Amino acid sequence: MWAWLRHWIGRLPTLPYVDNDGWIHGDGVELYPSKRGTPLTTPRGEPLAIIWHYTATAPGTAKSLAERITGLPVGDERSVSWHLLIGVDGVIRQSLPLTWGGWHCSAGRIDGYRVNKCTIGIELEGYGDRSPTAQVDAARHMMRLVHLRYGIARSRLALGHRDYDPDRRDDPGDLWQPILTQLAESVAPLRSV
Ligand SMILES: [Zn+2]
Numbered sequence: 001m002w003a004w005l006r007h008w009i010g011r012l013p014t015l016p017y018v019d020n021d022g023w024i025h026g027d028g029v030e031l032y033p034s035k036r037g038t039p040l041t042t043p044r045g046e047p048l049a050i051i052w053h054y055t056a057t058a059p060g061t062a063k064s065l066a067e068r069i070t071g072l073p074v075g076d077e078r079s080v081s082w083h084l085l086i087g088v089d090g091v092i093r094q095s096l097p098l099t100w101g102g103w104h105c106s107a108g109r110i111d112g113y114r115v116n117k118c119t120i121g122i123e124l125e126g127y128g129d130r131s132p133t134a135q136v137d138a139a140r141h142m143m144r145l146v147h148l149r150y151g152i153a154r155s156r157l158a159l160g161h162r163d164y165d166p167d168r169r170d171d172p173g174d175l176w177q178p179i180l181t182q183l184a185e186s187v188a189p190l191r192s193v
Contacts (some may be wrong), residue, residue: 008189014099017021018149020097022097024084028138029092031067032066035073035099036081038047040118047098049156050146051053051164052172052180053082054128062087062125069095079103084142091133092142110156114174115164120146128173140183147187 016026023031042048055065062085064068069081081102085093093175104121111118122142124135158180159171172180 001087003004014143016092018098018125018145022099024092024094024098024142024145027174028090030066032093032123034069034081034095036069036079037096037102038117039100040045042113042118045099046150047120047146047152048089048110048113048114049120049159050143051115051119051121051159052124052176053104054122054124054126054171054173054176055085055171056127056171057125059088059126059130062091062093065125066093066125068098068149082123084120085123086135086138086142088135090132090138093139098146105161105164113163119159124172124176128171128176131179132173135181136183139180140186143180143183144187154187154189156186157187 001003014026016024016029018024039045040047055061057065066085077193081096082104083094083096083098083102085095087093092119102118102121103116104123105115105119108115122139124139146152146155157178160177160180161171
């Protein structure tokens with residue numbers, strides 16, 4: 001009986017959690033620390049929203065993209081960075097702590113802050129034309145995690161790059177936007193204290 005119990009407890013996945021520095025730990029999450037960002041200056045230094053993107057690269061490129069911005073010096077190339085990259089296989093690769101701003105959406109403001117200075121940028125591997133179950137599940141987990149950790153309102157969990165830069169950007173695209181909106185609506189509302 002107890003050997004059986006120990007066996008199964010040992011097989012339980014580690015649920016992802018966010019540490020005090022804004023890094024996510026747990027099964028299915030890999031860290032690729034980058035210096036391409038700056039600490040948030042929002043109240044409590046916490047993010048106010050999620051901005052969703054797609055990478056516009058082929059499936060299978062997520063790891064090399066994450067490795068690339070880890071190795072690049074600050075300000076090099078096009079100075080792009082993001083917090084999380086979710087692969088088509090559901091693997092989550094984190095490049096910036098969630099308490100930092102990155103360089104993923106240069107237009108727009110939220111609560112008076114530039115979008116890059118107050119949001120979490122999440123990239124979906126691919127062209128936005130496919131939504132594999134593993135990728136949707138990982139998106140749901142990250143949305144819930146961020147909602148619980150930072151109390152971000154559900155209306156701010158599914159914002160897209162195109163909401164802030166519609167003339168130049170379409171991501172996360174017509175397939176993913178309704179999926180993300182539905183995921184945000186399904187996140188359990190926080191209990192008011
Ligand atoms: Zn984008």
